Amino acid sequence: MNAVTEIAQAVQVYNIYIRATPEQIWDAITKPEFTEQYFHGVRIEVRDGKRSSHLRDLAWEEAVLEADPPRRLVHGWVSYYDGDLAAEPSSRVTWEIEPQDGGYTRLTVVHDELEDSPKTASSVAGTGWMGVLSSLKSFLETGEGLF
Amino acid sequence: MTTMTAQTTQVYQVFIKATPEAIWEAITSPDFTAQYFYGARVEANATRRISKMGDITGEDPVFEFDPPRRLVHGWHSEWDEDLAKEEPSRVTWDVVPQDGGYSLLTVTHDQLEGAPKTAEAVSGGWMLVISGLKTLLETGKPMAGA
Numbered sequence: 001m002n003a004v005t006e007i008a009q010a011v012q013v014y015n016i017y018i019r020a021t022p023e024q025i026w027d028a029i030t031k032p033e034f035t036e037q038y039f040h041g042v043r044i045e046v047r048d049g050k051r052s053s054h055l056r057d058l059a060w061e062e063a064v065l066e067a068d069p070p071r072r073l074v075h076g077w078v079s080y081y082d083g084d085l086a087a088e089p090s091s092r093v094t095w096e097i098e099p100q101d102g103g104y105t106r107l108t109v110v111h112d113e114l115e116d117s118p119k120t121a122s123s124v125a126g127t128g129w130m131g132v133l134s135s136l137k138s139f140l141e142t143g144e145g146l147f
Numbered sequence: 148m149t150t151m152t153a154q155t156t157q158v159y160q161v162f163i164k165a166t167p168e169a170i171w172e173a174i175t176s177p178d179f180t181a182q183y184f185y186g187a188r189v190e191a192n193a194t195r196r197i198s199k200m201g202d203i204t205g206e207d208p209v210f211e212f213d214p215p216r217r218l219v220h221g222w223h224s225e226w227d228e229d230l231a232k233e234e235p236s237r238v239t240w241d242v243v244p245q246d247g248g249y250s251l252l253t254v255t256h257d258q259l260e261g262a263p264k265t266a267e268a269v270s271g272g273w274m275l276v277i278s279g280l281k282t283l284l285e286t287g288k289p290m291a292g293a
Contacts, residue, residue: 016161017278019290102291104278127160127251134162137278142285146162146249 009121015108016133020140022097022105026070028140029095038135038145042081051075062090071097077111079120088117109133154266156257159273164249165284167242171215173280174240182289183279185272196220207235216242222256224265234261252277 018025028034032043032054043054051062058081066074073095079085092113098106109129114121131147139145163170173179177188177199187200193212198205205225211217218240224230237258243251254273259266282290 015274017275017290019282019286104290126158127162130160131162134281137281138164138285141282142164146164147247 009118009125010114011110011112012114012121012125012129013108013110014129014133015106016130016137017100017104017106018137018140019104022070022099024140025097025105025107025136026073028136029073030069034139038139038147039132040147046073046075053080055081065092066094077120079123082123085117085120085123088120091117091120107133107136154263154270155259156255157259157266157270157273159254159256159277161252161274161277161281162245162249163252163281163284167215167244167250169284170242170250170252170280171218173284174218175214179283183283184276191218191220198225200226210237211239222265222269223262224268227268230262230265230268233263233265236262236265252280 020028028038030044030046032045035042035044041055045052046064046067049064049067051064053060053062060078060080062076062078064073064075066072075093076090077093078090079088090113091111094108094110094112096108096110098108100106111124111129135146165173173183175189175191177190180187180189185200187198189196189198191197191209191212194209196207196209198207203226205223207221207223209218209220211219220238221235222238223233223235235258236256239253239255239257241253241255243253245251254277256269256273279290282288
């Protein structure tokens with residue numbers, strides 16, 4: 001049972017359906033004026049091969065491994081906002097954006113390469129990522145994020 | 148191994164800007180469910196959960212009915228002949244209020260060991276259902292539509 005839990009946490013998959021276009025979702029995940037409204041106040045900018053984050057007096061950068069707007073974004077992940085987590089190796093986050101019939105879009109987040117980052121894996125798991133995705137959906141559909 | 152385990156106990160979560168009472172009404176009242184649950188009119192009370200879709204009616208036992216926090220009921224996929232033959236499974240809805248005016252909804256679909264086709268079928272469907280539920284409660288309109 002523990003083994004299964006660990007395997008599940010090293011590759012985490014989340015999805016949500018949002019009444020928005022792929023372009024709107026792309027902008028919401030790559031532009032700081034949007035991310036700060038739903039991503040725990042973090043200003044995130046994806047540009048020139050980097051994903052730059054600012055939270056109060058903290059600033060950090062991750063490599064963008066793939067950027068195919070408005071469908072697919074792959075970047076490194078380090079939880080700089082927490083000392084314990086920041087010491088763990090970098091993991092990887094993939095955003096996939098797929099339009100559906102009916103005027104809505106499926107957003108899938110895969111957080112993987114977490115084998116050597118157990119504290120990060122546990123911190124982002126479950127309500128961690130689902131909180132961000134729920135808040136993003138609220139932001140795009142109502143104009144206000146949850147947190 | 149991991150995949151099999153994931154499929155016999157499936158957990159889906161979403162945060163919704165709504166009270167537990169509003170969420171409870173949306174999951175137990177047919178006028179709400181018709182707008183986000185593949186068009187199914189679902190009504191749940193302390194003993195039974197009745198689901199009507201077109202001319203198909205499915206009925207499952209309710210095991211726990213604790214408004215507005217927890218609903219546990221049986222599940223069998225009446226709408227598909229192959230799935231309907233499988234053993235019944237179980238669905239639990241947990242609604243927990245959070246600080247900040249929103250609630251966490253967790254749907255756990257388990258006891259799927261005797262229903263592999265159902266497990267496969269619902270794994271792509273639950274997030275669509277609870278995404279639609281969230282949209283309906285936060286905007287007053289269904290998610291799908293022109």
